[in-house]
Amino acid sequence: MLINALNGLVYGSLLFVLSAGLVLVYGLRRVVNFAHGALYMLGAYIGWSVATLYGFAAGVVAAGVALAAVGVVLDLVLFRRLAGRQPLITVIVTFGVLLILEDVVRSVWGTGNRALDPPAALDGVVEIFGAPFPVYRLFIVAASAAMAGGLAAWLRWGRTGLFVRAASHDASVAAMCGVRTAAIGPMVVGLGAAFAGLSGIVAAPFLSIHPSMGSEILVLSFVVSVIGGLGSFAGAFVAAMLLGQVQSFGTVLLPELAALLPFLLMAGVLIFRPQGIAGTKG
Amino acid sequence: MKLTTSALLGLAVGLMAPAVASAEPEALRIGVPTTRSGPYTLLGDQAVRAVEFAVGEANAAGGVDGRKVEFKVVDDEASPDAGRRAGEKLASEGYRILTATVSSSVGLAMSTQLNRWDAMYVSTINKSPKITGDSCHPRMFRTNHSDDMDIAIVGPWLKDQPQKTWGIIAADYLWGRGSGAAFKATAQSLGRKVETEVFPPVGTTDYAPYITQLRDGGVEGLWVALAGADAINFIKQAKQFGLTDKMLIFGHNVVSPSTAKAVAKEMVGIWGNMGYAAAIDTPANKAFVAAWKAKYGAEPTDYEGETYAGMQVIFAAVKTAKSVAPADVSKAMEGLSATTPFGQVTMRAADHQLEEPNYLGRVVEKDGAHVIVVERTFDAKTATPGPNPACKL
Incomplete structure (x- = not known):
């Protein structure tokens, strides 16, 4: 049973890093970013290209930096204009971005599956509960915890973090108090995209890299942010951990329903607590 | 006069054209x-x-x-x-x-x-x-x-394998379920026991819960019916969990150049049917x-x-x-x-x-490279089951 909890923790960690970017962007821009899955996929591809040449660490850095740049461009060109529009419009536009990015990746990297090895230092197994467990999976937990901790500390105690929270709460009042909200937007969307790119490259060593990998995981990261409460960072954390455990134990205990459980959970939350675990009403 | 000549010439060409066409048969x-x-x-x-x-x-x-x-x-x-x-x-x-x-x-x-x-x-x-x-x-x-032909050669192969207890991991849709059921029938007819069956949905990213379940089930052999990226995800993760080294694995439609291109190293040892192989x-x-x-x-x-x-x-x-x-x-x-x-x-x-004929093969390491080799060849008679009575021509 403990091994299942550990499996759930690993998957939950990955989902959290992915959803964190989604939550950040929604919190500030109120844009439901369907392109987030494509950013994750793009991160995996860019990271893969760099990692195969210069090593895994370089791949991680490249994925983060490149995707941050993509995020800044996305914000300046699209999200800034979309903020305040009808949700349906933002959904359609960002979905269009997803399709475009998938085709760009197809024409640059081709349609075949690719794979990346974990770095040598993380490629072994450790004995946990009497059975081998891949070290890399523990690294995923540690990396997610570091990213989550860093982000939380920055938002809570950093001066810029304070500005981000202020702008997310009420952009006009924040601007009146002297916060440069125009600069906050690209920074937050860039950071959100960087999180997507990082989760892509971090996931790459245990997944197949292919153009539709983003749309496959996108649905689950939406489930995470809906359960957590759109825009809530702490809520997303709880929801991702919960979903990881639901997936892991559901597969073992209720195999016939396992694929359905995350959605049942989401439906339950939408009916009984529509604002999500940590969201506020209104 | 000039006009007449060219007209005549045109007529001549026109008359010749069908002759040329009939000399060269229809493409x-x-x-x-x-x-x-x-x-x-x-x-x-x-x-x-x-x-x-x-x-x-x-x-x-x-x-x-x-x-x-x-x-x-x-x-x-x-x-x-x-x-x-x-x-x-x-x-x-x-x-x-x-x-x-x-x-x-x-x-x-x-x-x-x-x-x-x-x-x-x-x-x-x-x-x-x-x-x-x-x-x-x-x-x-x-x-x-056909799928039936690929399954037909599994029996003759399984007969020679000492593993008595088997698990199945198959994609949760028509093909995967069908493949799993066909293997189960073959295995049982040869006195093998199928003890653990798991059916992950198509597009599953994390196979850890399935892998630990198969490992804890203690089976000696495993039938894998996953396609495309799912197969690659599973092969990578199974290797990382040490599953591939612990049990005999057979992958339905898994041993192919496109899969090997992504995970050749992790595939070493896994058996599979091959529609065609350069070898x-x-x-x-x-x-x-x-x-x-x-x-x-x-x-x-x-x-x-x-x-x-x-x-x-x-x-x-x-x-x-x-x-x-x-x-x-x-x-x-x-x-x-x-x-x-x-x-x-x-x-x-x-x-x-x-x-x-039909073939079973594996990825092996040869001179530092990973190549697909044909391990067993089954003649046309063994590989082609009799015509399906449902077919009426």
Whole structure:
């Protein structure tokens, strides 16, 4: 049973890093970013290209930096204009971005599956509960915890973090108090995209890299942010951990329903607590 | 006067033209309704490359039955509707011998229109048993192995394996469930026990819960029926968890160049059926692989080898029929014997399935590189189960 909890923790960690970017962007821009899955996929591809040449660490850095740049461009060109529009419009536009990015990746990297090895230092197994467990999976937990901790500390105690929270709460009042909200937007969307790119490259060593990998995981990261409460960072954390455990134990205990459980959970939350675990009403 | 001369000249040319045309027989036109967009594009690319190569080779050797060979490709979008339109377009333009379609559902959709188009269809990739089963058609043929044929060689292999307890991991949809059920029946008939069965949904990213369950189940062997990216995700993660080294694994349609390209290292030791392998030991295949390598700098993949083999069967039928009319070629196909990379093979008249050998192989490490090798070859008799009684031609 403990091994299942550990499996759930690993998957939950990955989902959290992915959803964190989604939550950040929604919190500030109120844009439901369907392109987030494509950013994750793009991160995996860019990271893969760099990692195969210069090593895994370089791949991680490249994925983060490149995707941050993509995020800044996305914000300046699209999200800034979309903020305040009808949700349906933002959904359609960002979905269009997803399709475009998938085709760009197809024409640059081709349609075949690719794979990346974990770095040598993380490629072994450790004995946990009497059975081998891949070290890399523990690294995923540690990396997610570091990213989550860093982000939380920055938002809570950093001066810029304070500005981000202020702008997310009420952009006009924040601007009146002297916060440069125009600069906050690209920074937050860039950071959100960087999180997507990082989760892509971090996931790459245990997944197949292919153009539709983003749309496959996108649905689950939406489930995470809906359960957590759109825009809530702490809520997303709880929801991702919960979903990881639901997936892991559901597969073992209720195999016939396992694929359905995350959605049942989401439906339950939408009916009984529509604002999500940590969201506020209104 | 000048006018009269040119008019006469024109008349003369006009009179000569039919004579020239009859001296050169009607070209053999191959229609290729295959996938040029969407997730199956990579497979369609391979099918088209094989047709192009086979046509080029035939024309360089003076054509087929003295006829020039031409082909035309139209996108079937891997959907039955678009596939039907692609087939109709090709047939209406005179490309009435259709082949190299990727998806079984497109092949089956076209088969209902073959009489109306006065066309024929030769499957080189479609594995659905329906093609030569209850949906068989007088104008439809299959030169590749069906799912039933791939399962048929598992029994003779399993018989020789000492593992008594087996697990199954199969994708939760028609093909995966069918594959799992077929393996279970085969295993039980040989006195093996199937103790753990798990069915992850298509598109599963994390297989850890399934892997730990299979490991804790304590089975000695594992049947894997996952496709595409799912298979790659599973193979990677199973290796990382040490599952691959702990039990004997057989992957249904897993040992292929496209999978090996991504996870060759992690696949070492995993058995699998192979529709075609560059390592097949026949004179025709050796010649084919050498010529292919000279042109493309790589070994042919499974789809390429299978489609090239299918083209050889079509060419042999045209030579026998001495005609390119689909009715005549279809007739010549029945009972036809042809030389292909699979060796000398026969097109069974009863259900239009090519009787051919089938192969099991593994990825092995050789001189620092990972290559796919043929470990077991089953002759056509063992590999081709009898015709499905549901097929009435």
